[in-house]
Amino acid sequence: MRFSLVIATIDRVKELKKFFEGLEKQxxxxxxxxxxxxxxxDRYVELIEQYNKIWPIIHVRTGKMKVRAATVFGTExxxxxxxxxxxxxxxxxxxxxxxxxQHFRSKDAPQFVTGSVVNLDGNPTKMGRWLTSSTWLNAKNIWTGLIEFNVFVSRAAYEAVGGYDTDMxxxxxxxxxxxxxLGLRLLKRGYKGYFDKNLVVMHPDKPITINxxxxxxxxxxxxxxxxxxxSGLDTVGVFLFRPLAGAFLNLISNDKKKASYYWNTFVGRSKAYFSKEARIASRKS
Known part of the structure; x- marks a missing residue:
């Protein structure tokens, strides 16, 4: 088997059908x-029976779990x-x-590959900043070059680093x-990652003014x-300063919703960075 696609889902039958329709075109x-x-x-049963004729579908039922706990469960x-x-x-x-x-079969093959994101209209996503050219990934650019639904990993490499952190x-x-x-742990272990700007996955945009x-x-x-x-202090500084600046600028322009979003982002990032849990995790990495 070449590819394993692990999808954690709940109450999105119509959306999953659209994904299957795209998968059928591969x-x-x-x-x-x-x-x-x-x-x-049993809401997924009919859909699974329909597409199970095209490729094997393993239907695993669980109670409600954190997304990555469900992913890890399925990955087994x-x-x-x-x-x-x-x-x-x-x-x-x-x-x-x-x-x-093709990437995995190339002479200088990476062990994980990532790509670009567009919205369902085919326009650039509003979900953050992303790399604009194809490049090898490193500890700095991975923050704008990897998103969970558009990353493909050698199963051997994934298992070697312990897979996803289920606390995240x-x-x-x-x-x-x-x-x-996950990408940073792969890089630290010596695995190579590549961002291909032409490897495009579509995803609904998330509003910037999330709660x-x-x-x-x-x-x-x-x-x-x-x-x-x-992460280096230059990386940490950028990702702490940027939302703080965004909160200030939007407050000046009287856009309270965006100002609140950026402020809450800053609060979350700084709180976690200086947390006891993060300090302990950093010693183990």
Whole structure:
């Protein structure tokens, strides 16, 4: 098996169907899909039966779990050489798997590959800043070059570094940045990562004015990941100063929603970076 796609999902049947429709257009068919279903009923059964005729689908049922705990649970069933973790509401453009396969078969093959993000209209995403040219990943640019639903990892490398940190991601205290954390641990172990700007996955935009608790949670994840992985002071400074500046500038322009978002992001990042949990994690890394 070449690819294992692990998808944690709950109550998104229509979105998952659209993902399957995009997956059906891929030239590469050597794949399996592992659905970690947390819905507690049979709402996915008909859809899975329909697409199970095209590629094998492993349907795993669980109670409600943190996203990365569900991902790790599903990954235990994976048999593919390359593992990936698409969101249930993303859509692959037609050549995604073919491009990834070519990277992994190249002479100077990376052990993980990442790519660009556009919204469902095909326009640049509003979900943060992203690299604009293809390049090898390092400890600095990985923060703008890796997002969880568009990363493809050698299963051997993924397992060697222990996979995702289940204390991070949606539903966990440190609610984001589990992807960069995984990438940084891969780099530290000596594995190579490559960002391909032409490797495009579509994903719905998230509004910048997300609610306060979620902005703080995302910030907590970012701050924790920086401290855990002993990021340089230049990196830490940029990611602490930028939201603080954003809060100040938007307050001046009387955009209170954006100012609040940036302030909460700063609060989350700084709180986690200086937390006891992050200090302990940094000593272990």
């Amino acid at each position: 030239k590469t068919k050597d794949l399996e899909v592992i659905i970690v279903d947390q819905s507690g009923d 069933k994976a048999t593919g050489d390359i593992i990936t973790f698409p969101d249930d509401d993303c859509i692959y453009t037609p050549t995604v798997l073919e491009q990834v396969d 991601g949606l539903g966990a205290k440190f609610g984001a940045a589990e992807g960069p954390d 306060g608790p979620r902005a703080i949670s995302y910030g907590l994840g970012h701050g924790y990941a920086m401290r855990k992985n002993n």
